[in-house]
Amino acid sequence: MSATMTESIFIISNGPKVPKEARTTIRKQAMRDVGIARKKKGSYGRINMRQMPEYAEATEAASVPFRSSVAMTLSRSGSSTGSSRSSSTVPPLTTQNTSHPDNIADWAADEFIAREDVADVALTYQSLTCDFMLADISPHPEYERARSKFGIDLMSLSVLTNFNVGKSTIAILSADPTRLASLLNLQQWSYLEYVPERYGRSECLTAATNCLLAKVHTVLAPKEECYAMCNRLYGKALRALQDAIACDSSNMDADVLCATQLLSLHELLDPSRDTAWSHHVQGSARLVRHRSASRFHTDFERALFAAHVGGIVSECLMNNTHCYLEQTEWIALYTSLSLESNFLTDRSPLAVSLRVTMFELPGIWHDVGEAINDANFYDDWPLSALEARCRKAHKELLDWLEQYKAHCVRLSLAQPPASELSLRRELFGSALECLAIVKRLLCTVCEAERRSLEVETQVLAHLILDLQKQPSPKHSWLFSGHEVGVAYTVLLTKDQWEQNV
Structure with a gap:
């Protein structure tokens, strides 16, 4: 042997x-x-x-x-x-x-490590130690430490800056907070991608970032001990933002506008303060107007402007007020954001042109309502002016639908990515929703075409409801809630609009 x-x-x-x-x-x-x-x-x-x-x-x-x-x-x-x-x-x-x-x-x-747990413990130790060490060698070490602490990457929230985010989003997330998970890691162009490099340089931006990351972490993994931390970080972020706005030398900084918008994202996830989101959106609008359209030069500043337009259009519609974005200089600024690409993005000319048309809707809605309640409603000149504005918006939406059809035909032989198909569905639904609203407004000021326009409006409502039966992306609830609400309202008010009044 x-x-x-x-x-x-x-x-x-x-x-x-x-x-x-x-x-x-x-x-x-x-x-x-x-x-x-x-x-x-x-x-x-x-x-x-x-x-x-x-x-x-x-x-x-x-x-x-x-x-x-x-x-x-x-x-x-x-x-x-x-x-x-x-x-x-x-x-x-x-x-x-x-x-x-x-x-x-x-x-x-x-003996205190169970055999089946050894691999998990080793992986946890390795990944956390790696995160800590990489934070020091990454280009943005302070942000990396915050990201590791809360377990959330800010860029995974970029879809929260989508044009369709609004009060309906708050209501849906309040009823089912788990829906937030369906929005994570859906990439789109957003100011959030510029925050890591600015984290730590501005007190209000840093405090607002911490506040938002902590809130998202708490919503995804709710624990009692996390709520106290969220409230503490929220109070700190509010104080830092108030101090920055009160300071004449800093209230024009892009970081202050960014902190305001970060806090508005925080309010989306906190239904206990139902008016706070509106306050932050209106605050963002005041800061944007204070800067003027000529002072948005960098990609960061332009992304901040793009992120707030959906919220302010939504607020103006809800509050029945004119939207300042319908002014020529702001339309020019938003149009300048368009960027040609092989597939649809939020910066594609097709997406930008539709949203520019939507800038005009709150003002038309407000003025038609004022005209109806005016004693001189039957004067020819005010009605003619309103009818011209309605017809202009109506034609722009019909032209956009033709451009959308041409885009789909052009890519009919290609294999579009999921992001393209998702954005197609979102834009098409928004166009139908807006067209139904514009037809109703046109009915109001054009009695001669009221019945024919109402038939077309009812067809649009059924088409919108049919869209809900088709396969859609997991985050479609973000935009489908608006269009479904408009469709049901059109169907429920059919009899009133068909009567002679």
Whole structure:
């Protein structure tokens, strides 16, 4: 029998669990060849060359903050990841040389780690330590630390800056907060992509970012201890924003406008303050108008402008007021955001042109209502002027539908990405919704065509409802709620509009 065979150790166990002493012996036997190889290479007992080197001038005291910070990150992960295991199951950090076989055996034999949990704990330790170390070498280390702390990347929320986000979004998320998950990681052009590089430079922007990340984390993984932190961060963000707006030297900064919009996203997720979202949207509009259309130069500033237009159009419709975006200089600014691309994006000319048409609707709606309630309603000149405006909007929407049809035909042989199909559905539904509204407004000021226009309006309402039966993206609730509401209103008021009045 060879020497190798005589040195082998055989262990027999009569139960499902091998005794601890036997497991230690097995590990030492398994590591024997590794130790012999290390001795031959001269690396036995030395630091693992795959680990970060310890420089001679680095003192032991200098390494303590790193270890303690990692330990704090690990302890927080027990409460933030939603795991059923407590943070006590994470293996303690040690400064011993873990490359030594005996140390490996001692650590792996600890009884407080269940065998099925070892892989999970190791992966958690590795990923969190990696996150911490990468934060220092990333281009935006301060933001990376905040992202790791809350477990949310700001860019995953970019669809919350979508044109269709409004009060209906608040109501739906209030009824079912889990719908927020369907909006994550749906990429679109947004000012949020510019926030990481500015995080830490502006107090109000940094505080608002922390506030939003904490709120999203709490909505996705609600825990009692998180609510107090959210309220504290919200109060801090409000104070920082109020101080920045009160300061004449900073209230024109893009960071202040950004902080205002970040807080408006926070209000989307907090139904307890139902008017707060409107206050922040109107505040954003005042800051934008204060800057004037000529002062949006950088991509960050232009993205901030683009993100607030949907909210302000929605607010003006709800409040029955004119929208300042219908002015020539603001239309020119929004139109300048358009960017040609192979497939549809929110910056495609097709998307931009439809939304420019929507800028005019709140003003037409308001003026038609004023004319109806005016004692001089039957004067020819006011009605003729309103009819001309309605017909202009009507023609623009019909022309847009033709352009949309041409776009779809042009790409009929291509395989469009999911983002293209999703945006097609969103824009087409919005166009039908707006066309139904404009036809009703035109009915109001053009009695001669009222009946024929009403028939067309009813057809549009049924078409909108038919759209809901077709396959749609998981986040379609974000825009389908508007169009369904308009469709049902049209159907329910059919009899009144067909009567002679």
